[in-house]
Amino acid sequence: MPESPPCDVKPLIALFGGTFDPIHYGHLNTVQSLAAMVGLDNVILMPNNVPPHRAQPEASAGQRLHMVELALAGMPSGMFSLDDRELRRQTPSWTFDTFTDLRSEWGPCQPLAFIIGLDSLLTLPTWHRGTELLALCHLLVCARPGYATHMAEPEWQSWLETHVTHDIGQLHRQPAGCIYLASTPLLPISASQIRDRRHQGLACDEMLPPAVLRYIDAQGLYR
Ligand SMILES: Nc1ncnc2c1ncn2[C@@H]1O[C@H](COP(=O)(O)OP(=O)(O)OP(=O)(O)O)[C@@H](O)[C@H]1O
């Protein structure tokens, strides 16, 4: 029986999904640190359209996309790019479906990763085919202040421990299957805190890029 040819080593492609209602420095700075730690030349931001597992966003999909574009314009050139595939789907933005598409586009050998914050990891086993995601990609997990460092259920914790790697090289050599818990700097910023502060008429100047804040003002968002 002929052996399948070995995979060529290809640069790891990493996507960072989010609702980004709005995008903030907790996203941008944390992921920049992660990229430096893991050796990513580029991170692809992927705003969702119909976020599963949460209340629907206050800003429209178009407004959230525009805020991401404004934020990226202020970041070092080439560091980030944008993928709007979930915005073009009207069904819930299930990550498993998105990575099924990405895997068929890139083929079985391409190392792919999904970037999430610690809070997302803690709920991942409740996602649509959540734990099966590892068959399609790695998970790169950014630290986030105020969240437990253990999974809520013992079987989820053993799933996590089975897949955790400390070997960054493995993320680049293997197409999928590893969870990397990155010790990124802890940034206590959240989109819900920004929305709450805006609802109360409080300033958010240090929390997100000025161009995004100007757009929020101009659009009358989060009043
Ligand atoms: N300050 C932060 N540090 C690390 N990861 C973060 C931070 N803020 C958001 N993330 C991660 O970024 C991804 C997208 O997050 P999202 O767009 O929902 O922002 P959020 O601030 O968590 O929003 P909300 O407060 O509305 O839930 C998620 O995986 C989340 O865990």
Ligand SMILES: O=C(O)c1ccc[n+]([C@@H]2O[C@H](COP(=O)([O-])O)[C@@H](O)[C@H]2O)c1
């Ligand atoms: O596929 C799922 O079931 C699923 C459930 C919760 C979140 N996600 C994705 O995880 C990313 C972070 O989610 P959020 O809600 O923190 O913006 C974003 O890309 C979501 O679409 C995906």
